[in-house]
Amino acid sequence: MISWRAIAAATLFAAAPALLAGEIPPDARRSGYVFMGPDTRAMQDDDTSNPGMLFVLDGEQLWAKKTGSADRACADCHGDARSSMKGVAARYPAFDKALGRPVTLDQRINLCRANHQQATPLPYESRDLLALSAFIAHQSRGTAITAGDDPQAKPFVEQGRALYMQREGQLNLACTNCHDDNFDKRLAGAPITQAQPTGYPLYRLEWQTLGSLERRLRSCMTGVRAQAYDYGSPELVALELYLMSRARGLPMETPAVRP
């Protein structure tokens, strides 16, 4: 006899988005935070010792600063970021209808500069761009990630997934080989995490500065001796989108701290 419970379970199962082979089920997804030692966790948890907070404070000033030939500040259009930017970063990269492709938060900031402030774009990894994106993403701290839910983003999520599964470089390794098949293990003594993009931009002790998710992806590519994709390239945006969709439901942590 089939109980109603079994039917309910079967319905639930059918309704949940199907997991693809090798993917980490939602209840097993863990932020890089969980893999760190107590000292690094404490540094992230305490805003007064988290070095990323200095960038957030810089970003708050930039938010209110008039710039470009339009002489307008972000705040002139968006008001108080605490309400207007709450949850926004948890949806990025987001599909841009005018461009017909997803854009990252960094790219959105530069689109606003170009279109609404008549200002020059901020270079990738520049202090001002990192500060603004840290400030904006900080408004989503604790918000569950939903990036990639937009049906129009789906083909780009798929493109990112294919790149994630693709072996590359002289060492011939794919992201999935380390981050799906071998998290919890150690690469030359360093813990391998699930590559969850929850904390970006984040402060990396090894970098001694804040860095973007793209910077991290490029260093993993260089690590396998592959030619890293350029900042802002469609491939990096697709990978970023796939990683965010793969982290669905995890809370944002920006600015995180990592070893």
Added chain:
Amino acid sequence: MVASLAFALPGRADERPPYKIVGDGIPASLTGSPGDAARGRALMLARTTTCILCHSGPFPETRFQGDLAPDLTGTGNRWSVSQLRLRLVDASRFNPDTIMPSYYRNDGLVRVGRNFAGKPILSAAEIEDIVAFLATLRD
């Protein structure tokens, strides 16, 4: 299965001499002479050689060892020199899905970084040194 196969390889012969697979190994030295086990040990410990990113072994002097792959202690009891040589040249012949890189391969890879394009990870001489060292690893 591992087939008997001879490879005619492009490139400068002194950099990457061809090899011949016999059964499940490569019986002949890639350089024509035996490797140096002491040099092989030093190479294994060098980060750029990449072995101990994944493996651990009898290397008490370093904490930086991986655990993605079997510990190499006792390797010389488990594998012949011929098998070890093929393992380093092309581990995918033992396991097509292995994550262990093919150290002598120099083509057919995706997006290899500019500095590495067209080159194997290790030279014939480096592989011979490491094989010589691995063969000494007996319990």
